[in-house]
Amino acid sequence: MKKYVIGLDYGTDSVRAVLIDTENGAELATSVSYYQRWKQGKFCQPEKNQFRQHPSDHIEGLQQTISDVVRESGVAAETIVSICIDTTGSSPIPVNRDGIALSLTPGFEENPNAMMVLWKDHTSINEAEEINHLARNWGGEDYTKFEGGIYSSEWFWAKILHINRQDEEVKNSAYSWMEHCDYITFLLSDHQDLKAFKRSRCAAGHKAMWHESWGGLPSKEFLSLLDPSLAELRDRLYDKTYTSDEVAGNLNQEWATKLGLTPNTVITVGTFDAHSGAVGAKVEENTLIRIMGTSTCDIMVASNEVIQEKTVKGICGQVNGSVIPGLIGLEAGQSAFGDVLAWYKNILTWPVHNILMNSNAIDDNQKQLLKEEIENNLIRNLTLEAEKIPLSEAIPIALDWINGRRTPDANQELKAAISNLSLGTKAPHIFKALVNAICFGSKKIVDRFEEEGVKINKVIGIGGVARKSPFIMQTLANVLNMPIVVAASDQAPALGAAIYAAVSAGIYPNVQEASRKMGSDFEAEYFPQADQVEKYAELMNQYQILADFTENNTQSKKKQIVESL
Numbered sequence: 001m002k003k004y005v006i007g008l009d010y011g012t013d014s015v016r017a018v019l020i021d022t023e024n025g026a027e028l029a030t031s032v033s034y035y036q037r038w039k040q041g042k043f044c045q046p047e048k049n050q051f052r053q054h055p056s057d058h059i060e061g062l063q064q065t066i067s068d069v070v071r072e073s074g075v076a077a078e079t080i081v082s083i084c085i086d087t088t089g090s091s092p093i094p095v096n097r098d099g100i101a102l103s104l105t106p107g108f109e110e111n112p113n114a115m116m117v118l119w120k121d122h123t124s125i126n127e128a129e130e131i132n133h134l135a136r137n138w139g140g141e142d143y144t145k146f147e148g149g150i151y152s153s154e155w156f157w158a159k160i161l162h163i164n165r166q167d168e169e170v171k172n173s174a175y176s177w178m179e180h181c182d183y184i185t186f187l188l189s190d191h192q193d194l195k196a197f198k199r200s201r202c203a204a205g206h207k208a209m210w211h212e213s214w215g216g217l218p219s220k221e222f223l224s225l226l227d228p229s230l231a232e233l234r235d236r237l238y239d240k241t242y243t244s245d246e247v248a249g250n251l252n253q254e255w256a257t258k259l260g261l262t263p264n265t266v267i268t269v270g271t272f273d274a275h276s277g278a279v280g281a282k283v284e285e286n287t288l289i290r291i292m293g294t295s296t297c298d299i300m301v302a303s304n305e306v307i308q309e310k311t312v313k314g315i316c317g318q319v320n321g322s323v324i325p326g327l328i329g330l331e332a333g334q335s336a337f338g339d340v341l342a343w344y345k346n347i348l349t350w351p352v353h354n355i356l357m358n359s360n361a362i363d364d365n366q367k368q369l370l371k372e373e374i375e376n377n378l379i380r381n382l383t384l385e386a387e388k389i390p391l392s393e394a395i396p397i398a399l400d401w402i403n404g405r406r407t408p409d410a411n412q413e414l415k416a417a418i419s420n421l422s423l424g425t426k427a428p429h430i431f432k433a434l435v436n437a438i439c440f441g442s443k444k445i446v447d448r449f450e451e452e453g454v455k456i457n458k459v460i461g462i463g464g465v466a467r468k469s470p471f472i473m474q475t476l477a478n479v480l481n482m483p484i485v486v487a488a489s490d491q492a493p494a495l496g497a498a499i500y501a502a503v504s505a506g507i508y509p510n511v512q513e514a515s516r517k518m519g520s521d522f523e524a525e526y527f528p529q530a531d532q533v534e535k536y537a538e539l540m541n542q543y544q545i546l547a548d549f550t551e552n553n554t555q556s557k558k559k560q561i562v563e564s565l
C-alpha cells in the first residue's frame, strides 16, 4: 500500500499544506490559506513593532488546507500516515490549563496580549536587554551562551516578560505558554497532558534557552530575578524536549472527523519553518541553506566533532538535533529581507492609497484596477530598471536593519538608514541600494560562520525571494562571491515537515535518508560575475562605514536601558 504524509507550514502571512508521496517526495496536492484577520491588520501596531496573530486565523487555515489536500489528492484517509507542523518562531501563545489559547476563551477574544506574539514583534526590546544584562552579571550560568551570546526581543522569555508586565489579567490567566508549532501539534494530538506533551527541541533550544548541559530551561533562581511570574511559569512548562523524528501522539477523533482522516494518523513533534525548510532542501554538513522570504533564516548542520565545546558567537543558537537528530543545528538570519522591499513598496504606493483611492477623477472600478496594476507591477518594474543601473553610477548606500538586526550579534534596537542621496537619485537607485543592503547583511552572516570555524562549501536558496527574484540572487552571488543554487520546490518548509512526518511514521530510519529520497530537486544556479565582485566589495566597505556609524549612535540608547535597570 502506498503511504502519504502531510506537511503543514505556517508562514508569516499564510499557512500551506502539502500532501506528499513518501516513496519519492512527489507533491500530490497543495493548498494555501491567507490569515483573514491578519490581512486586515487587526491586533497589530507596526509603529510600535507590535505584531499579534489571532489563533482563529491559524485554526481556520488548518481546517481548510488539510481538508483541501485530502480531498484534491483523492487518496484514501487510511494511507495518510502522519502529519508534521512547522511554524514561524519564536511565536509564543498564552494558553489555559487545557492548552486552549487564551484569546479563544471568554473575555480575551479581542485582547492582543492574549494572542500569538509573532516572531517579528519587537515590543520587548527592553526585556531582552534586561535578560542579557542579568545573564552576564548574575554570577551563575550565562544562559545565552548557546544562543550566540545575545538574547533577542524576538524570543520566548523576553516576549512573556513583556506581556506579564503589560497585562495583569493575561499574566494571571495564562496557565502556560506554547510555541506556535507546539500549540498546533497539541491541538491535533490525542495526547492531552500539557506538562508531559512533547515540546519541540528546535523551538526550546533556539528560543527558550533550553539546553541539556543545565538540565533544561534556565533555573528558577535566574528567572525569579527577572520576574517571579517567570519562575512560577517554569514549573508549568517542560523539562524534556523532543526532535521532529518522534511521534507526539495520534490525531484526535475531533480533528480526524473535521479533516476527513482517521485517528491512526500519527502527529509528529513540531518544528520551525526554517529548520524544516533546510531538510526539504536536502541540508548536509558545510551547506548553508538560506530561507529567503519576509526575513531570512540561515541554517547549517555540523557534527559534534566540528563544534566540540565551541559556542558560535552572534548567531541564533546551536541546538543538538534542531534540524537533523544527532547533528548540531545552527541558525542565523536577517529580521527583514523581502520585508525591506515590501516597506519600500508601501512608501511608494502611499499616494495610491491616500490620493488615488479618494479621488473623484475616475470611478471606483477604475481606481481599483489602477491600484492593483501599480501594486502588482511595482517590484517587477523597479527590478527591471535597477538591473540596468551600472555599479559605477552613484547608488545610495543603505542598511538592511529596517526591523533591527537578528544576526550577527542581535540588536533589534538598530534602525536602517540611507546615505548618498542626491537630486539625481531616482526610485530604482534606492531600490538597487536596498537590494545591495540585504545582500551585504547576508554576507556579514556568511563571514561570521566562517570566522567561527564553520566552513561553507555550498549555498542553497529557498523561499519566495530565491525563486521569484533572479536579480536579488545574482546580486547575492556577486556579493558572497559564491555560487548559489535554488531549490525547485515552492514549498520547501512544508516538504521538510512532510519528511519529518515520514520518519516519525517509521517509513525511513532517519531524517538524512528521508531527505535524500524525498527532498527537493534544484533549478537555477547563480555564479559570481568576476567583473562585478570587486565593485560589490567596494560598496560593501561603504555599507560597513554607514553600519558602524549607525550602530555607534544607537549604543547610547542601549546603555540607557541597562543603566535604568
Ligand SMILES: Nc1ncnc2c1ncn2[C@@H]1O[C@H](COP(=O)(O)OP(=O)(O)O)[C@@H](O)[C@H]1O
Pocket: 011, 012, 013, 014, 292, 293, 294, 295, 337, 338, 339, 340, 341, 342, 379, 380, 463, 464, 465, 468, 469, 472
Ligand atoms: N519579485 C520579487 N522581488 C523581490 N522581493 C519579492 C519578490 N516577490 C516577493 N518578494 C518578497 O518576498 C517576501 C515574501 O516571501 P515568501 O517566501 O513568499 O513569504 P514568507 O516569508 O511569509 O514565507 C515579501 O517580503 C516580498 O516583498
Ligand SMILES: O=C(CO)[C@H](O)[C@H](O)COP(=O)(O)O
Pocket: 011, 012, 013, 087, 088, 089, 090, 119, 272, 273, 274, 293, 294, 295, 296, 297, 331, 333
Ligand atoms: O526566525 C524564524 C525561525 O527561527 C522565523 O520563523 C522566520 O524568520 C519567519 O519566517 P518567514 O520569513 O518565512 O515568515
